[in-house]
Amino acid sequence: MTIRQCFDRFIADxxxxxxxKTIRTYxxxxxxxxxxxxxxxxxxxxxxxxxxxxxxxxxxxxxxYLRSKSSCxxxxxxxxxxxxxxFLAYCYEEDLCQxxxxxxxxxKDDSLPKQPLLEEExxxxxxxFDKKTIKGIRNYCIVHLMxxxxxxxxxxxxxxxxxxxxxxNLLHIxxxxxxxxxxxxxxxxxxxxxxSYQFLEQRRSGVIFHGLRDNAxxxxxxxKQIFSDLKAESGITRLHAHLLRHTFATSYLMGGGNLExxxxxxxxxxxxxxxxxxxxxxxxxxxxxxxxxxDPIFFRVxx
Numbered sequence: 001m002t003i004r005q006c007f008d009r010f011i012a013d014x015x016x017x018x019x020x021k022t023i024r025t026y027x028x029x030x031x032x033x034x035x036x037x038x039x040x041x042x043x044x045x046x047x048x049x050x051x052x053x054x055x056x057x058x059x060x061x062x063x064x065y066l067r068s069k070s071s072c073x074x075x076x077x078x079x080x081x082x083x084x085x086x087f088l089a090y091c092y093e094e095d096l097c098q099x100x101x102x103x104x105x106x107x108k109d110d111s112l113p114k115q116p117l118l119e120e121e122x123x124x125x126x127x128x129f130d131k132k133t134i135k136g137i138r139n140y141c142i143v144h145l146m147x148x149x150x151x152x153x154x155x156x157x158x159x160x161x162x163x164x165x166x167x168x169n170l171l172h173i174x175x176x177x178x179x180x181x182x183x184x185x186x187x188x189x190x191x192x193x194x195x196s197y198q199f200l201e202q203r204r205s206g207v208i209f210h211g212l213r214d215n216a217x218x219x220x221x222x223x224k225q226i227f228s229d230l231k232a233e234s235g236i237t238r239l240h241a242h243l244l245r246h247t248f249a250t251s252y253l254m255g256g257g258n259l260e261x262x263x264x265x266x267x268x269x270x271x272x273x274x275x276x277x278x279x280x281x282x283x284x285x286x287x288x289x290x291x292x293x294x295d296p297i298f299f300r301v302x303x
Contacts, residue, residue, distance in 0.1 A: 003044035010090050029083035036062055049097035059100040075111035113280055116247035121236055122292045128233045135212055137197040139226055144190050146244035150266050153241045157218050159208050166191050182267045187295035251294045253281035
């Protein structure tokens with residue numbers, strides 16, 4: 001079987017259960033890897049893994065190749081490596097290649113710590129919203145669903161009025177990453193804001209957030225534009241959608257929350273990502289840095 005056929009089988013396997021965005025990431029990262037294989041060993045449409053020298057570890061060699069590029073940071077290499085590891089692990093499990101991943105260590109993460117939003121910065125953001133207008137109250141709700149509930153961008157865009165449980169301050173998330181569902185809490189002030197938006201837009205069911213010029217649910221590009229405009233208006237140059245979720249996680253741990261509860265609230269499969277917030281939260285708490293504080297509702301369930 002050629003390398004190209006192995007790649008096609010891998011993508012077909014992943015398309016059964018992975019999100020479109022994940023498939024695009026696999027394809028983009030693996031395209032670079034396959035081009036390197038073609039340039040190094042020959043056309044991937046004609047050769048298979050068995051034609052590589054047994055002494056060559058193609059995973060190690062590709063990592064070394066990326067490290068030789070001065071513009072390629074360790075964090076970028078580690079990002080590419082996740083897709084390649086998934087592909088090579090699949091091929092090994094299908095008995096298509098040898099175990100190229102055994103005992104291979106990746107470069108240490110050299111990414112800069114993501115600084116969560118401070119209390120004064122959130123006040124600055126809130127001053128950008130005219131909550132008497134549909135646009136203003138809509139954008140306020142979107143920002144605070146990410147900031148005060150830890151929602152992802154796609155979860156906000158897919159949120160329906162039927163997913164809200166105002167009587168118990170609960171929010172049901174059904175369209176999530178890897179199709180996992182979960183329940184989280186939603187503060188009263190945010191429920192009130194959504195109710196105000198509902199009143200202004202005169203919508204009682206279905207997806208909550210829509211574009212201003214049409215009746216279609218808010219698109220991914222429209223959401224990106226909201227944050228682009230907010231970055232320019234607020235002057236917070238590091239602002240992006242995921243920073244709000246990052247602030248939620250850091251603030252939750254600073255406020256006394258534990259990792260297991262945070263993992264559940266964020267919808268993480270395991271602690272691999274969740275534990276990254278622990279050290280940063282401890283540092284900010286030790287230094288007394290005024291990170292934005294979550295509503296007390298998130299800490300009433302602590303044992």
